[in-house]
Amino acid sequence: MKNKYFILLTAILAGYWISLIGQTTPRQGELVITEIMVNPDAVSDANGEWIEIWNATDHDLQLNGLIIKDAGSNHHVLTSTEKLILPSKGYWVLAKSGETITNGGIETNYVYQNFTLSNTSDQVILTASDETLIDQVSYGSGWPIVSGASMELVPEYQSFISNDQPGHWLLAKIPFGSGDMGSPGKANPVSSGLKEWEQGIRVDVFPNPSQGRFILEATFSKPQSGEIRMINLLGQDYIYKTFADQEILREVIEPENLTPGVWFIEVISGGRTKVTRLIIDR
Template structure:
């Protein structure tokens, strides 16, 4: 009996420990701002604004006591008598009005107050009670601010630094509820316009032809992730370098590993391939 009692106590203590560790506050970069509806059209701003956050960590986080604010006077402390926990890989939607009949059909997880999103330029700052920033997004002219559509962070750039760049956001294209566009509480679709990333990218090889020593310059219209490959006319190909969140690549290449002949430099990004002819003469 004594041994069983000890095992039971140990089991109960282990369960209590799991419960405690499941309710930890997020560290910087663990919660990511992934979608912002600043200018709804189907309903008023006072009812239809919302912000989506994503738990990028491998553990549940407690958001009681966190603050959502801007750089001005807007500030709201997340308050609830119940524990508000976002599971790993989970999305939460913070809404201005939780009533789906008034907010355009958004299923919100939490209703805030004293926080308003300007239509042209503003900030969304998520921080701890001591003002330690977990994530922040500052948008302005040049960001994809379309009336009736949220700004969605491309799924390739769900990081606390990558969401600082306007090129990693795109206007939502899928309608919800009363007709505004967005994907509140769901992963954002990869519809940033990958073909545009590639078709407007530039690739320069200098000199070309060359003897195996050349400079490769690639410029993208927005921060892009992908890889550079080399391929020849008989189907041989290999990856040369991978890149992440880059606007420009500048590579000085000593191509002793490439045999003479006609090759193709392939820039692979956003599900598209841009090919440029390369001639190696020796």
């Protein structure tokens, strides 16, 4: 009888030991932040923000107890009754919402709370349960942040040190789910060029002056995502629209009830703004 319990206990301990060896908790550099959706356009920020992480090791990692936080008050501990296992060399998407209808059409591996991404500057910090650092990314001015596209870490810089540099990140250019750009849960595409978002913009408006109807053409040296805004000296806003993955943008705009006078058309892309003057004369 005694012997039977001993065998049972040994078997349980052996199983526990195997699971400990097979799935360790991550240490510094073993997880890498590879993609960040700061400012979704197809869905709201409240539902559509997400972060992609990558297991850089040749073994599975157990993420229960992992902390995601910023330098401020955002703080979340990954919690589940089940084991949260990120396979070797695999990608996980940590997201605000697990509902594909409202989160932009992404498959999520984990849904967090109390963590939001500022559209201008913020930090994504991953630590172990004892707050020792695993990886962090601090983005801000000079980073490729636009509405409707994620920032993707260029694959050749896929390490926890290289992802600190803004020049190692690019705007995503391939659509997913509901139409925003990104590659959630998948390896980032190898890009042909660097810093497409820094390329120039050419904007033409004709006829100008216009009696109402006019054509707006914006030409980019590489496909771009961004926004168009039309404002006048009184601060009146007429159109506000976003575009994605466009090399030549051509819009026929037929404004109704537009106040005659000087209007400014702003094409905003990759943190740059091109302003063109338009006279409405009628």
